[in-house]
Amino acid sequence: MKKLLIFITILLTGCSTEAAITKDDLLIIAHRGDSSEAPEHTMPAYEKAIESGADFIEIDLMMTKNGKLVAMHDETVDRTTNGKGKVSDYTLEQLKDLDAGSWFSNEYKGEKILSLQEIVDRFGKGTQYYIETKETGMEENLLDILSKRNLLDNVVIQSFSSKSLMRIHKINKEIPLIQLCESVDVPYLKENEINQYANGIGLNARLVNEAFVERMHAANLVVHTFFNKDKEKNQIEDVVSYGVDGVFTDYLVNAKKYQ
Ligand code: G3P
Ligand code: CA
Numbered sequence: 001m002k003k004l005l006i007f008i009t010i011l012l013t014g015c016s017t018e019a020a021i022t023k024d025d026l027l028i029i030a031h032r033g034d035s036s037e038a039p040e041h042t043m044p045a046y047e048k049a050i051e052s053g054a055d056f057i058e059i060d061l062m063m064t065k066n067g068k069l070v071a072m073h074d075e076t077v078d079r080t081t082n083g084k085g086k087v088s089d090y091t092l093e094q095l096k097d098l099d100a101g102s103w104f105s106n107e108y109k110g111e112k113i114l115s116l117q118e119i120v121d122r123f124g125k126g127t128q129y130y131i132e133t134k135e136t137g138m139e140e141n142l143l144d145i146l147s148k149r150n151l152l153d154n155v156v157i158q159s160f161s162s163k164s165l166m167r168i169h170k171i172n173k174e175i176p177l178i179q180l181c182e183s184v185d186v187p188y189l190k191e192n193e194i195n196q197y198a199n200g201i202g203l204n205a206r207l208v209n210e211a212f213v214e215r216m217h218a219a220n221l222v223v224h225t226f227f228n229k230d231k232e233k234n235q236i237e238d239v240v241s242y243g244v245d246g247v248f249t250d251y252l253v254n255a256k257k258y259q
Pocket of ligand 2: 058059060132
């Protein structure tokens with residue numbers, strides 16, 4: 001009921017959103033795809049996430065040397081491919097030569113790094129996209145890709161960078177935005193500034209309690225939590241009991257039990 005009220009409040013206060021950022025039960029965001037079942041940010045990870053009933057697939061975005069947006073969490077390709085070096089030192093074509101699956105398991109040998117364009121071409125309006133701008137300067141390119149595919153109402157955009165979110169808000173006031181907060185910044189979080197451009201807060205589960213969720217809801221902000229992977233299964237029940245609106249999950253099947 002509490003979530004229904006905040007949902008209605010958000011609609012009535014004019015911050016109406018297209019993609020739903022809260023629902024009566026828990027919003028499930030597949031963190032980097034179904035990243036415990038397949039290598040993060042690859043096509044199998046996204047396909048599995050959608051098959052398992054995620055509300056959103058999460059995509060971290062980095063920019064290549066030739067200005068293409070690719071689904072990658074890290075600044076470098078070292079951890080998740082057989083290559084070395086910064087994403088920004090590779091063209092998209094060069095990134096495509098890397099193996100983005102073997103690090104996870106042999107079953108996924110030869111999986112490719114994906115461009116955002118490929119992901120939206122593959123899934124279209126058949127899913128919802130929860131996209132993180134990992135750097136500033138990609139906002140126009142991002143909105144252009146989404147707009148050409150008619151996906152502006154299938155998307156939530158998140159960032160640790162308020163500058164990036166404000167830039168998007170200036171261009172399009174309808175897209176739901178989530179301000180991610182670094183743990184060290186949470187004590188100084190100013191909800192009545194954030195709610196001028198964003199619709200919610202994303203932060204680590206260990207920093208959330210019931211009073212925090214109530215405070216954010218009072219400012220018409222939803223709360224989405226992410227986890228340290230090894231702690232998710234212990235923390236998810238607690239954050240759900242605190243009334244968070246959504247979770248970025250690495251364990252989709254388990255998270256679905258809380259819906
Ligand atoms: O975007 C929410 C969460 O994914 C933030 O952490 O480091 O996994 O992008 P990270
Ligand atoms: Ca992310």
